[in-house]
Amino acid sequence: MLYRENGQFKSSYAADQQIFPIVQDRWAILGIVAFAFAAVPLLANEYLLSAILVPFLILALAALGVNLLVGYCGQITLGAGAFMAVGAYAAYNFFIRVDGMPLLAALLLGGLTAAAVGIVFGVPSLRVRGLYLAVATLAAQFLADWAFLRIKWFTNDSPSGSVSVANLHVLGWKIDSPVDRYLLCLAVLVVFALLAKNMVRSAIGRQWMAIRDMDVAAEVIGIRPMFAKLSAFAVSSFIVGVAGALWGFIHLSSWEPAAFSVDRSFQLLFMVIIGGMGSIMGSFFGAAFIVVLPIFLNQFLPWLGGLVGLAVSTATVSHAEFMIFGVLIVFFLIVEPHGLARLWSIGKEKLRLWPFPH
Amino acid sequence: MRIRKLALATSMAVLGLSTVLTAPAALAQAKEQFFPVLSYRTGAYGPNGAPWANGYVDYLKYINAKGGINGVKISFEECEFGYATDRGVECYERLKSKHGGGTAVHPLSTGVTFALTEKVPVDKIPLVTAGYGRSESQNGAVFTWNFPLLGTYWMAADVLIQHIGKKEGGLDKLKGKKIALVYHDSPYGKEPIALLQERARMHGFEVMLLPVAHPGVEQKATWLQIRQNRPDYVLLWGWGVMNSTSIKEAQATGYPREKMYGVWWSGAEPDVKDVGDGAKGYNALAKQHGAEPNAKIVKDIQATLHAKGQGTGPKEEVGQVLYMRGMIAAMLTVEGVKKAQERYGKGKWMSGEQVRWGLENLNLDQKTLDGLGFAGVMRPVQTSCLDHMGSAWARIHTWNGSKWEFTSDWYQADEKVIRPMVMLASGRYAEEKKITPRTPEQCKQ
CATH class of the missing domain: 3.40.50.2300 (Response regulator)
Incomplete structure (x- = not known):
């Protein structure tokens, strides 16, 4: 009833082509962003901010980057963890080796380095596709694991191979409390999400999608596969690299290569698949599902057990968490193979007709 | 229909989440x-x-x-x-x-x-x-x-080297010996390296570094290297399944367990129990206590x-x-x-x-x-x-096939070596x- 577009007439191309053509959507998104910026820092406690929201925001950013490559350009990658690692370690080296390097510049340079590495590892995509490409990108993962464990220079000769950063500032703003960390991550995420959304609506995004849907046909109509694929790798790795740098700098502040292991690559790919391939919104859903759900189950199950007077041991909870999580993944993929984002848009379609469905 | 149920389930879950997350800070009793x-x-x-x-x-x-x-x-x-x-x-x-x-x-x-x-x-x-x-x-x-x-870990590695030196008849006898470190490839496993290198410089022995990737069940290549290079002693810096795997591999390679020394993370019952007799003679550091x-x-x-x-x-x-x-x-x-x-x-x-x-x-x-x-x-x-x-202070204990037994006196790590590094x-x-x-x-x- 409320969600209906009757009477919203578009009289210009600009109005017709905007990101959220429906007024209600526009206001809802604006409201959510305003809520996230203004209300969440006031309402959320420290635990919620630093243990749930910050990881969620950073991994949503990483999933967004992976989605551009996997969902929009159709190039499966298992090297996302590696690009995160490259971003984090490059940013770290820029940050400590260059005197007076601003934090934001270090993060962006980390992203650029990741983009360069991404292009190199994107070269095989010109020859191989699908699962073979996935295996080829896995090489990036192993190389990164090896390099950051073995080459001492990258970790500034730290004896244990663990690096850490401190005294973070952005334009005189000291990134210290969980609220600061949250706001910085949120700001970066909003900017990148907006850029990504516009990019996939522009010429380059359409090229990616053409390559994804049928690369031979795309080539016939004049799209250069090399440019399209490599640019997808570059943009995706850039975003993933920035996310990696944020993960190291803002979330962990002291990390080792294990933080970006192959598990992370799989996790990101699953976020994209569960959230919805080829959907910006899907990256957020996927990240929420993978990051928040296990923690939620971990706390919800003992609480549920307490309700019926059952003391659940932490080990049982942990096992149950894995099982329920697995079942939910299967459930959602059966209900909607195109991911949670598709479920969301079906919901919106139904809402338009409600309460008088056909 | 399905959508409605899903929406209901989601909102229930969100409700649950918010209660769980706000539940702490509940009633404050007498301070515990x-x-x-x-x-x-x-x-x-x-x-x-x-x-x-x-x-x-x-x-x-x-x-x-x-x-x-x-x-x-x-x-x-x-x-x-x-x-x-x-x-x-x-x-x-x-x-x-x-x-x-x-x-x-x-x-x-x-x-x-x-x-x-x-x-x-x-x-x-x-x-x-x-x-x-x-x-x-x-x-x-x-x-x-x-x-x-x-x-x-520096103190642990120091005591192990002292013990090995004592077995050889003095730290100066370590010259030209080869000591391998089989370690969990993480900050934990890498910690002792700095001290071992320092001690190697002092006494002239050679350190072989053999990293094992998490979780440590794949060690064939590592032990092949040990078979080829025959180090005089093996120090084990593992945790969890990595330890029992190492001991089993040592058994398979024929490396004497008596020459193997684990840090305390590699010297407990779960590490040796499954190997049983195969682990007999395996030593580990007891950071003060044993079983x-x-x-x-x-x-x-x-x-x-x-x-x-x-x-x-x-x-x-x-x-x-x-x-x-x-x-x-x-x-x-x-x-x-x-x-x-x-x-x-x-x-x-x-x-x-x-x-x-x-x-x-x-x-x-x-x-x-x-x-x-x-x-x-x-x-x-x-x-x-x-x-x-x-x-x-620490001592060494040895697995005798059924339980851990102390087999050394107390050692004190050498302040003169560790302090400057610290x-x-x-x-x-x-x-x-x-x-x-x-x-x-x-x-x-």
Whole structure:
């Protein structure tokens, strides 16, 4: 009833082509962003901010980057963890080796380095596709694991191979409390999400999608596969690299290569698949599902057990968490193979007709 | 229809989440000393993490059964993190401010220790890493909040080299020998390298570094290298399934187990039990205690908790190596609280800052330890601002096929070797982090 577009007439191309053509959507998104910026820092406690929201925001950013490559350009990658690692370690080296390097510049340079590495590892995509490409990108993962464990220079000769950063500032703003960390991550995420959304609506995004849907046909109509694929790798790795740098700098502040292991690559790919391939919104859903759900189950199950007077041991909870999580993944993929984002848009379609469905 | 149900389920879940997340901070009763317990009973390291957690929790229960810390009851909550660094940090964040704030936190993971080192000074909770953690944190002037009580990896490696030197008939006899380090490829496994290289430079032996990737079940290539190079000794720096795999591989390669020395993380029952006779002769460092089924405190816990069915974990486990380690970790923290109470008021609740002072001024002489039931288990511990470790003594125990037996005298790690390394590394850390080390005057406060 409320969600209906009757009477919203578009009289210009600009109005017709905007990101959220429906007024209600526009206001809802604006409201959510305003809520996230203004209300969440006031309402959320420290635990919620630093243990749930910050990881969620950073991994949503990483999933967004992976989605551009996997969902929009159709190039499966298992090297996302590696690009995160490259971003984090490059940013770290820029940050400590260059005197007076601003934090934001270090993060962006980390992203650029990741983009360069991404292009190199994107070269095989010109020859191989699908699962073979996935295996080829896995090489990036192993190389990164090896390099950051073995080459001492990258970790500034730290004896244990663990690096850490401190005294973070952005334009005189000291990134210290969980609220600061949250706001910085949120700001970066909003900017990148907006850029990504516009990019996939522009010429380059359409090229990616053409390559994804049928690369031979795309080539016939004049799209250069090399440019399209490599640019997808570059943009995706850039975003993933920035996310990696944020993960190291803002979330962990002291990390080792294990933080970006192959598990992370799989996790990101699953976020994209569960959230919805080829959907910006899907990256957020996927990240929420993978990051928040296990923690939620971990706390919800003992609480549920307490309700019926059952003391659940932490080990049982942990096992149950894995099982329920697995079942939910299967459930959602059966209900909607195109991911949670598709479920969301079906919901919106139904809402338009409600309460008088056909 | 389906959509509606889904929407209903989602909103229920969100509702549940919000209740769960806002539930803490509920009713505030008489102040209890709250111990956050980060544990891992599942995953690749679960078999080793569980006995540690059982020992830790049992000791807290035991203190409660005896009336608390000078009357202050202990409360605790466990959080399972499966040895994953990010989940460990999440657990810490979840528990740190409950019930007025945590007393002290034991991460039992070097990765989590590194991550929390940056966080605890802000939250004002002591980070106790009894026998592990970062070696340079021994210098309490820089690492105000870290307490690697009873030893670090540098100290462990030092004692092992001393022992090997003694077996060879003097440290000078190590010249030209080859010592391999088979290590878990993580900050934990890499910690001893710096000390081994320093010792190698002093005595002229050669160090072979053989990393093993997490979780450590794939070691064929590593042991092939050992077969080819035939090192005189193998030091094992593993954890969880990696340990038993190493010993099995040594058996398969025909490498004598008598020449293998594990750090304390590689010297407990779960590591050798499955290998049984194949592990006979395998040695490990005992950071003070080994398996102590006959200690008075073990008997007490059996009688107070396990006999009444209030114990944590299986009864047979009480007194095993890792169980003891958890128990001693808890004991040291409780003693830290007691010490703090001496200064800030007996029978009162102690804040993290006060407990920190207590841990820094810990002074457990043999009489106190005997009184606590730890006679024969450990030696006196005395900490200070410059020495957050408190004791550098250790001994070696050997698996005889059915149980761990002590096979060496006590060794003390060489201060002359370790101290300069600690000062250098902690100085570098202070410089990087722009920390001004505390002066002796500031330490007294």
